[in-house]
Amino acid sequence: MASLSSIGVSGLLAFQQSLGTVSHNISNSTTEGYSRQRVGLAARTPENTGVGFFGTGVQVDSVTRVYDQFILDRLQTNISNHSQSEHFLGLVSQVDNLLADESAGLTPALQNFFNSLQNSVDDPASAPAREVLLSDADALVQRFQSIDNRLRQLGLDAENDLVNISNEINGLGRSLARVNESIILGSGSGTGNPPNDLLDERDGLLRELAELTSVKTVTQKDGSLNVFIGTGQGLVVGSTVNQLEAVRSRFDPERFDITVQQGSVNIDITSQLTGGRLGAVIDFRDNVLEPGLNSLGRVATGLGTTFNNQHQLGVDLNGNVGQAFFNVSPVDVAASNGNVGTGNITAAITNVADFTASDYEVLYDGANYRVTRLSDQQNVFIGDLATLNATPVDGFQLTVTAGAVAGDTFQVQPTRNSARNIGVLIKDNGLIAHASPIRSTSAISNTGNLKFNLGGVSGATTYPLAADITLVFDPNAVGAGVPGFLISGGPGGAIAYDPANAAEVNGKSFTLTAPFDGITFTVSGVPATGDSVTVTNNTNGVGDNQNGLLLAQLQNNITLLGNNTFQSSFGELVADVGIRTRQGQITEETQLVLLQQNQAERESVSGVNLDEEAAKLLQLQQAYQAAAQVVSIANSLFDEILATLR
């Protein structure tokens, strides 16, 4: 039978150790990721005597942490999700705020530009009004550039983030591998007891990793943990780390893709990375920033092209045909740096109304070219070189030279750099083309009441006209007894007009024959024989604002950019970013609630409750005091025996 004192001492020791663990718990009550520990006490092996088993006291069986692996796994996922939504919200809010600022958005600059345009059109010869128009045009392109620049700055930050985050992931991978090693050693020390604090450390590292990207783990028999990211690419396998690497994109050296080393090859896993800050950055870059730049660029190209087209149909103060008003960025085509062939692609704008805000990829498969619109992954064209060269795609025409090898790829960005490159080409306010290139003059000698109204002009005719076009009324112009106008200059010939026909007298429209089919006009009234009208170049027509009026009307034209005005096209971008931000906010809130619930669950299981520990402290203290009393009683019993024997 074990001595009373030995039993008492076993109690003292056990309670002392338990008190130590309680103190450890109290001390770590605010330690991040700490799991409370529990001392497992067990009765010592009893002593078998003839009359039965006598207890021999207590012993410490184990010190374990209290945790729930299922909760921990969910926590990891939620941390990834929350971290992604939080970081994404942070990024998208920057764009949201950029667009929210009414005075910094495109809207006021666009409105100012068109308002100055109208002011200048109201008074086409006024140099101050023209100068204001030019300066507002400058302000408009600067606004395009500054919004573009700020978006690009965010893009650069995002690219830096990609590099930094992949480095952080590599660091965490290495730490995890090291902890794995320690755990294998600790677990392997023979006792079979868990290395509690190391496990907590590894859980902590995993949570840190989860903040960066989604993580999946598989625990091995030896206690080590394999860590997988993306769609199952191993980051840490045992004590080996596969490094992530940010490499420059094949089309754009300023853009990074994430690759992971697998065996001897690096695999591009950019599109597979979700969750965490990394997922947020990639999502932001691919789905907000680049589409945003494209959308903004689409407004810039749309405005620049349509404005230029109309401007080039007018004449300026010097009587010269209008030049391009805005500098419009061309459609950018980049060949992949992995291309083997020598084929080259160039692109030109055909119809800006068909433009989308998407990028395109062209793939040559050895026989055919395939053009894929990246926004919706639609193949907008599949066919051979000759067909592609004759088929405009979404508003632009590709011109492909032979020499591509199967597998060669090209990237087409119709509007990516448009907002950055838009500029005002006209520096002299006199070069603004408000006037129509031609005007009509009825001869002063006319005696009839002929009315002649020039319609709009189109680009089908080249201006200035080489010679005046004169129409003279003749009762036999078209043939004996068939009245009309004899045309001299221009296309020549004759056109029929019958003053005896009431419908024609109320107005008959004409378009001259090619190449003068850019000129349309309406004739009304009853001309006398020999009455004439001359269509001349609008020399000195500084008071004419016909072309200016057409320019101003572009502001409200809804057919320019896929049923959008410039303004509403920009509004679409704002609404899109707004919706994404709103979604981001809701997702972040949801994820936060989930995370907090999860954390509460984890805390509920593993967290330290000070009141609980205080109670334990009291309980253990009392037990310790009792055990001490046992020792004391053993001692006094011994003293009794000694005194009896004395």
Add this chain to the structure above:
Amino acid sequence: MRISSSQLHAAAINTILGQQSALSNIQLQIATGRKILTPADDPAGAARVLRLSQSESVTGQYERNSDIAESRLRQEESTLTSATDLIQRVRELTIQANNDSQSNETRPLIAAEIRQRFAELVSIANTRDANNEYLFSGFQSQIQAFTENPDGSITYNGDEGQRFVQIGISRQVATGDSGAEVFGLVGSGNGEFINRPHAFNTGSGVIDSNTIFDTTAYVEGDYTAVLGQQTAVVAGALSFTDAIGTDDALEYQLSINGTSIPLATFNETDTPALADIETAINAQTTTTGVRAYVDAGQLYLANTLPTATPITVSETLANASDAGDAVTGLFGSSLTQGAPTNDVIYGNANGYLVLDSSNAVVTSGVYTAGSNIDFNGQRLVISGTPSNGDQFSTSPNTKQDLFATLQSLTSALEAPSQNIPVIATRATLSGFTAPTAAAGGENLQVTIDGLNFVNQIPLAAGATYTAAQFDTDLAAFIGANAGYTIVSGSFATNDLVLQKDDGTDLVIAIPQNTTATAGAVTGLLGTTANGTVGDTSISATFHQTIARVLDNLDRNLGSVIDIRSRVGARLNSIDDQTNLNEASLLQVRETLSGIQDLDYADAISKLEQQTTSLQAAQQSFLRIQSLSLFNFL
């Protein structure tokens, strides 16, 4: 559920943080007065705000445009009002000047005021707007609209361009009118004549101009210049040579363009006059397409319609049997028995004929490109190479632009005084020759204004009615009829000046022979020529001119008033659009405010609520934190 201490803490802190963030959002909304702080607050709303703010900005711009249009139109209207007043003043002056009570001294005074008005009109027509642009020069707003030429006429330098201003999303309004239209240049011709080439002309001839160079000789009317061949045909006997041998009845035959002219078959005894040849040729005109004219001893041939085909005149000697038989044709061919036929071909025209509206020849001559063709006070200039039969017509254009009207008015008023009867009608006599009866038995009658002056005096053959007798009769006439005065002189001294005091025309009809032919009393013809006293035709010309001026003034006034009413209509349309714009602006602003403006009552009550929640959270946190078992150890 078991709660860990740190979670208790964290949960409380999270709540407080959440409350603070909500509070800060409401505070920001109140501070900015906006419900939508970033597009994320209301993405659809944010996009609508952009659309509506564009609509607001555009509508605001339309209002500014309307103001500009209105100010330009008001300026145009006030300019047109000045023009209207001016025309009405000129009209008054014209009516005043037309009155025969005006004298040669007073008309130039009126003309002087009209000259002033003319200068004023030019300056009105050259009105410039606030930007120094000409109101009435169309698109060429920096080119002076009307410039005065050295001869006083006005040239319009502008065009018919009209500037429009956008005053509504689909409404434009013209902010001006072309000077050509305002001042009546449109459809006025060149101010004097309308010149036209015939539509079928085949030659290169063009009519350069037609002007009045002699107003006294001017006869208004429609004239046609026909280009034809001035032939060398002369009247008289044809010189046939009937050779000795057979006595033939030689005949000269003529055919034109293959058609025989039967009346132009002449024998040795015929002596055709030019008129006979003309009649002969014109009898076949419908077949030959060629017409003959005689004027000033010349025979002309011309196609009735312009054609590029030359006229072929074939002359034939008929009935010749001897080799010596011959004749020289009217058109110059030497015809013999051996070569009895010859064609004379007339291509391009070498002569001109000016016909009046009744197709009578007014003048004719040899055509030289670019030289003057003068007739009835007009000077027509044709240049180029016309074909035979080419025609050019010229007729007076009664429509004149305002400037030309005023000019013709001043020149009419300032014309030499003798052209216009003044105060009283005067007759000045000179070169008087007393009439002498030829056969005897003629009665001499002379009237003044239809009243007998020399009344039915029978004259014996060779008898002369002397100047002294005329003087006696005149004295008797004046004694019997009031209102006539002898200013000075007499028939006897051949310097009589007679005046009719009421200012109406003085018409002396001489001779009035009731019983014999006019020519029977010789010597009176000269008298009439010299005695065209109180020239009624000139007076009529003056009044005609003034009537035409009044016509034109009314027409021009009409066109200015017409344009004024158009300007008024535009101003109305601007008012109308301004109302629409304002209504739409109000609506847009209301909608905009509904979307983005904060409801303060709502926001402040939320702020209160949020503050209370925050305070509660903070206080409960403190309570919970103070609870710990350790406090009791």
